[in-house]
Amino acid sequence: MRPPVLDSLFAxxxxxxxxxxxxxxxxxxxxxxxxxxxxxxxxxxxxxxHTVIDRRHxxxxxxxxxxxxxxxxxxxxxxxxxxxxxxxxxxxTAFDDTGSITFVFFxxxxxxxxxTFPEGERRIVSGKVEWFNERPQMVHPDYSLAPDEADAMxxxxxxxxxxxxxxxxxxxxAMAAALDKLPELPxxxxxxxxxxxxxxxxxxxxxxxHRPEERLDISPESLFFQRLAYDELLASQLALSxxxxxxRQLGGISRKPSGSLQRRVVGVLxxxxxxxxxxxxxxxxxxxxxxxxxxxxxxxxxxxxxxxxALAALAQVxxxxxxxxxxxxxxxxxxxxxxxMSPICEKVGIRLALLTGKDTAKERRITQxxxxxxxxxxxxxxxxxxxxxxxxxxxxxxxVDEQHRFGVHQRLALxxxxxxxxxxxxTATPIPRTLVLTCFGDMxxxxxxxxxxxxxxxxxxxxxxxxxxxxxxxxxxxxxxxxKVYWVCPLVEESEKIDLAAVEDRHRVLEQELRQRVSLxxxxxxxxxxxxxxxxxxxxxxxxxxxTTVIExxxxxxxxxxxxxxxxxxxxxxxxxxxxxxxxxxDKASSCVLLYKGPLGExxxxxxxxxxxxxxxxLIAEEDLKLRGGGEILGTRQSGTPGFRIAxxxxxxDLMEVARDDARLILETDPxxxxxxxxxxxxLLYLFGRDEAIRLLRAG
Ligand code: ADP
Ligand code: MG
Numbered sequence: 001m002r003p004p005v006l007d008s009l010f011a012x013x014x015x016x017x018x019x020x021x022x023x024x025x026x027x028x029x030x031x032x033x034x035x036x037x038x039x040x041x042x043x044x045x046x047x048x049x050h051t052v053i054d055r056r057h058x059x060x061x062x063x064x065x066x067x068x069x070x071x072x073x074x075x076x077x078x079x080x081x082x083x084x085x086x087x088x089x090x091x092x093t094a095f096d097d098t099g100s101i102t103f104v105f106f107x108x109x110x111x112x113x114x115x116t117f118p119e120g121e122r123r124i125v126s127g128k129v130e131w132f133n134e135r136p137q138m139v140h141p142d143y144s145l146a147p148d149e150a151d152a153m154x155x156x157x158x159x160x161x162x163x164x165x166x167x168x169x170x171x172x173x174a175m176a177a178a179l180d181k182l183p184e185l186p187x188x189x190x191x192x193x194x195x196x197x198x199x200x201x202x203x204x205x206x207x208x209x210h211r212p213e214e215r216l217d218i219s220p221e222s223l224f225f226q227r228l229a230y231d232e233l234l235a236s237q238l239a240l241s242x243x244x245x246x247x248r249q250l251g252g253i254s255r256k257p258s259g260s261l262q263r264r265v266v267g268v269l270x271x272x273x274x275x276x277x278x279x280x281x282x283x284x285x286x287x288x289x290x291x292x293x294x295x296x297x298x299x300x301x302x303x304x305x306x307x308x309x310a311l312a313a314l315a316q317v318x319x320x321x322x323x324x325x326x327x328x329x330x331x332x333x334x335x336x337x338x339x340x341m342s343p344i345c346e347k348v349g350i351r352l353a354l355l356t357g358k359d360t361a362k363e364r365r366i367t368q369x370x371x372x373x374x375x376x377x378x379x380x381x382x383x384x385x386x387x388x389x390x391x392x393x394x395x396x397x398x399x400v401d402e403q404h405r406f407g408v409h410q411r412l413a414l415x416x417x418x419x420x421x422x423x424x425x426x427t428a429t430p431i432p433r434t435l436v437l438t439c440f441g442d443m444x445x446x447x448x449x450x451x452x453x454x455x456x457x458x459x460x461x462x463x464x465x466x467x468x469x470x471x472x473x474x475x476x477x478x479x480x481x482x483x484k485v486y487w488v489c490p491l492v493e494e495s496e497k498i499d500l501a502a503v504e505d506r507h508r509v510l511e512q513e514l515r516q517r518v519s520l521x522x523x524x525x526x527x528x529x530x531x532x533x534x535x536x537x538x539x540x541x542x543x544x545x546x547x548t549t550v551i552e553x554x555x556x557x558x559x560x561x562x563x564x565x566x567x568x569x570x571x572x573x574x575x576x577x578x579x580x581x582x583x584x585x586x587d588k589a590s591s592c593v594l595l596y597k598g599p600l601g602e603x604x605x606x607x608x609x610x611x612x613x614x615x616x617x618x619l620i621a622e623e624d625l626k627l628r629g630g631g632e633i634l635g636t637r638q639s640g641t642p643g644f645r646i647a648x649x650x651x652x653x654d655l656m657e658v659a660r661d662d663a664r665l666i667l668e669t670d671p672x673x674x675x676x677x678x679x680x681x682x683x684l685l686y687l688f689g690r691d692e693a694i695r696l697l698r699a700g
Contacts, residue, residue: 002691003683008181009045012038016177023170030163033645033689041178042687046645048209048225049158049218055126055143056155061136062098064129071126072096073147076117081110092117094125101129102137116144124150156212175210182206185687188231188680193662199227220651229647230655235684236644237656237663239693244295245667252293253420255396257319259285264348265315269308271452276300277309280446284313284424287444288397294422300448301617302581303455306426309448310399311341313424318350318377322396323418326380329402331356331527332534336556337401338380345378355381355390358527392418399424428578428617458584458615462568462594462608471564471593472513479514479543484560486582490570491523491548499548500524506566507546514544521547558586568594568611569604573624576611584615645688 002010014024024038031047032039055071064070074094082088090105090113103125105113117123127141143153160171184203187194200208200223208217208224216222220229262281266273273281280298287294300306314324328334338354345352353376355367370376374393379385395418425443463471475485487510489503500522507520519533519542537545538557545560563583568576576594583590594608610623647655670678673694685691 002686003679005183005185006042006683006686008183009042009687010040011181012040013044013174013178014038016041016044016174016181018170018173018177023166023174026163026166027174030166041181044174044178045182045206045210047160047175048646049160049212051159052212052215052218053157053159054155054215055153055157060098061096061101064136066129066131069126069128069142071124071143071153072101073122074101074125075122076119079114079117079119094123099136102135103141104137104139106140108140122147124153126153154211156214156217158210158212158218179207179210186676186680186683188234188677188684190677197223197226199223199230202227202231220648225646226652226655229652230659231684232644232647232688233652233656233659234662235688235690236647237659238666238681239685239690241660241663241667242693245671251420252291252422253396254291255288255317255320255322255422257316259316259319261319261348261350262312262315265312265344265350266308268344268347273308274305274448274450274452276446276448276450277305280309280448281312283444283446284309285316288313288316288422293420294397294424295443296424297443297445298424298426298448299445300426300428301451302428302578303451303585304428304448305452306401306428306448307337307340310401310424310426311344314378314397314399315348315350317396317422320396321374322394323371323374323376323392324378324397324399325385325392325395326378326399327385327401328380328382331358331382332521332530333401334380334382335527335531336534340556341378341380351375351377353379355379355384356527357382357384359384390417394418395421397422397424399426401426402428428581454587455584456587456589458580458590458592460580460592460594460612460615462596462612465566465595465597468595471595472510475510475544475562475564476514478562479516483543483562483588484537484540484557485544486560486563486579487518487544487546488563488565488579489546489548490567503546503548510544510546516544517542518544518546521545523548556585557582559588561586561588561590562593563590564593564595566595567597568608569596569600571607573607573610573620576607577617577620580611580615 012024013019013027014021019027027044028037028039030039031043033043033046053069055069057068058071058073059065059068061072061074064072072094074096077093077095077100080091080093082090090108090110092103092105092113094101094103094117103117124143124145124147125138125141126143127138129136129138131137145153158172158175160168160175162168162171182203184201187201189199193199199205205224205227208222209228212218217224219225262285266281284294284296287296298306298309310326314326317324326337328337334354334356338352341352344350353367353370355364359367367376367379368390371379371390371392384390398421400423475487478485487506489499489506491499491503503520503522507518511518517536519537521530521533525533533542533545536542537560540559545557560583563580565571565576565579571579580592583592592611594611596604596608600608610620614620649656666673666678666681673679673682682691682694685694
């Protein structure tokens, strides 16, 4: 149960004065931490300002620079309404010792203007100055106050990332009301740590970010920001450590087979393992031999050959007579893993099965019976594998492909299906070390750093959509030359219908222009339809595959050499890199065409540039963090570190290390979080939405 002290923070935003259903909906779409639930007051308070306006800046009219936000102490001179019925704005002139300025208004009520800017009186006016024909003006000043009311204007005003339809004033009002509900919470950090860092309490810190007194107060290095970032990191590390220690408690099994099956698997491959593949396999063999559970992350760029490593690992437990499972994030990928593993498994005598959500009840029953009887050694599937009903005779190793799509609890659910189940997580996202910690917690890591031999680099170009015809012409030539082409169109949920129409349209145009059949794959098709389309493309029946981003992860057609990414400006860097990794898998030179619709925004331009400059996944991941961390993409929750609302992977990496040690120490001394501090830490876990971990405590 949630600690009652948090009740006021977990109340829906619509309970705040001034927040009606319309604003509540906007805030929910923008900020809610859980889908299907109205944004809470905590969600609102965790939305922190990204910059401030310093209204103490009072240079005087003549010394105000174009574009600056300034506060002026002026005497109101004259009102000049525009001609009746005309479109000209309403103007008011004013002056100070240094010069004069015009305030400009469109569609404002005259009686309000006369009351707010009374002729001949002194007013404190604040807003943005613009110079126009060498004269200063201010369009719709933010404040105009009598000198004795000037206190009502904040000296330093927080500015928040915004969403369409929400006005800054509305958000500020809601925020002020939310701050009134912020209770004093029990302290979950230890005294020494607080004193050493001179950190304020949680309440003080959060209040200070929303009511900054200095620009520096809201910078990621400020004591306030650091304290909150640390709280969030500690919550996350504590949750991950709880999961981990729970898994350890469940105990592992030492598996030390002779390695003959693994050697046979490697032996039937048409290539030899790269050095890093071989060393990853060694890491895994050593883990499996330990009596504790394996929790290892296998990190390798797209095309680095993770699947083979997984299969080698699986062979090791299968040799002992136990079973393995490989879980893929999508139907297509599960089928593809199944297809590529089948011939190898057949040769070495591993009994392989496929299990997905699309299986008929009968197919599923048969698979289930065989799993229980131990007649299947290895099952490949989608999240259908998690489902409570699937059982195993003796599940020993679970391999999870592309972990970032699965949550910690899902991983746990699967590994609870056997005794001492070992877990290998594979990700193609080349997450920097700091993020591995934040997303995966205390896992061991193996990295595939060298590409399989013979790979040719991929040439990347960016081209405006205006040149579509030219690109189609070149694609035609490439096909005539025997090449295969992916053509990717974006699909975003909000505009799914429009995007789907665009994909179908593109498919039609390509068939017309290229005068041949083109395959099409998108999320609305059935598994069979998708399969058939992929199969046509793989076998060469068709030479072009138009797809939404369902091909993003892991799809393997080694002889595809060109990928066209339409509306590349709408994709993030990591996604672009993943997509590009679909080509360059064979021994032929490949290319990637980033088709963009101009004009390009600054961030989108930077992304495309990076893509053209490098193929290095780790470098791209770092640039990605920088671009997103910079908060350029205002108004989206994309900015910042994924999974975190306050902490930033870049700026708070050092705090992360401390939080990890702290979490470890806490669980060593208070494994059930039953002390007074332990109970405060439970509050912390709830506060940052990591309460899933608390349920583990009770279960144990
Ligand atoms: P990813 O890491 O993206 O999952 P895959 O496991 O799909 O990569 O491997 C990509 C391709 O590279 C596959 O066609 C696979 O057979 C091939 N491959 C894997 N390891 C090697 C190797 N050591 N030498 C040559 N080709 C390899
Ligand atoms: Mg893969």
